Amino acid sequence: NAGVMQNPRHLVRRRGQEARLRCSPMKGHSHVYWYRQLPEEGLKFMVYLQKENIIDESGMPKERFSAEFPKEGPSILRIQQVVRGDSAAYFCASSPGQGRNYGYTFGSGTRLTVV
Amino acid sequence: DAKTTQPPSMDCAEGRAANLPCNHSTISGNEYVYWYRQIHSQGPQYIIHGLKNNETNEMASLIITEDRKSSTLILPHATLRDTAVYYCIVRVEGGTSYGKLTFGQGTILTVHP
Numbered sequence: 237n238a239g240v241m242q243n244p245r246h247l248v249r250r251r252g253q254e255a256r257l258r259c260s261p262m263k264g265h266s267h268v269y270w271y272r273q274l275p276e277e278g279l280k281f282m283v284y285l286q287k288e289n290i291i292d293e294s295g296m297p298k299e300r301f302s303a304e305f306p307k308e309g310p311s312i313l314r315i316q317q318v319v320r321g322d323s324a325a326y327f328c329a330s331s332p333g334q335g336r337n338y339g340y341t342f343g344s345g346t347r348l349t350v351v
Numbered sequence: 352d353a354k355t356t357q358p359p360s361m362d363c364a365e366g367r368a369a370n371l372p373c374n375h376s377t378i379s380g381n382e383y384v385y386w387y388r389q390i391h392s393q394g395p396q397y398i399i400h401g402l403k404n405n406e407t408n409e410m411a412s413l414i415i416t417e418d419r420k421s422s423t424l425i426l427p428h429a430t431l432r433d434t435a436v437y438y439c440i441v442r443v444e445g446g447t448s449y450g451k452l453t454f455g456q457g458t459i460l461t462v463h464p
Contacts, residue, residue: 240394269451278438279395279454292451327394340452342394
């Protein structure tokens with residue numbers, strides 16, 4: 237039973253390019269969460285999605301960032317026109333349901349470097 | 352969610368028990384205490400959680416004081432692989448709650464030979 241799969245593990249983008257981060261939740265999990273960890277800082281919640289729905293995007297920057305979790309396929313975190321401040325580790329977590337924290341499983345993250 | 356306070360760093364000798372404290376003096380009656388850890392460059396890993404009773408699983412034990420204002424995570428026999436950042440989180444479970452975890456700075460635990 238594979239865990240939460242994130243790819244790519246490492247992503248390098250030039251300023252102004254787009255970054256696409258993918259997250260495949262654990263089998264049977266329909267809830268996906270994205271977190272960001274800036275260098276030397278703690279993890280910060282970004283967005284919570286269920287299949288085809290954004291439930292809470294209160295942690296998402298208002299511009300350039302978007303997320304989706306389509307009916308088929310992985311969840312995608314998209315960052316348009318990346319800037320150096322977007323360099324961070326982005327972690328995805330999944331759970332089988334709502335409000336059960338101990339059910340959350342995190343992926344190994346995608347390290348985005350903007351040059 | 353209630354705020355937590357943890358020491359920034361701790362050391363522990365391999366094979367000894369590691370006791371990591373957490374202060375959550377503003378915790379409310381329906382908030383649980385959760386512990387996660389993050390080993391270098393990896394995603395956070397769930398360890399244990401509890402409401403008011405002490406809890407134990409294969410990884411650790413959680414001791415919550417009677418007034419619930421503080422707790423201690425115990426790793427009974429620390430190994431070098433337990434070196435990580437340990438996060439104590441308090442939040443409500445269930446109802447309209449969902450998985451928005453608020454991570455603080457945590458405690459950097461270093462296990463040395």
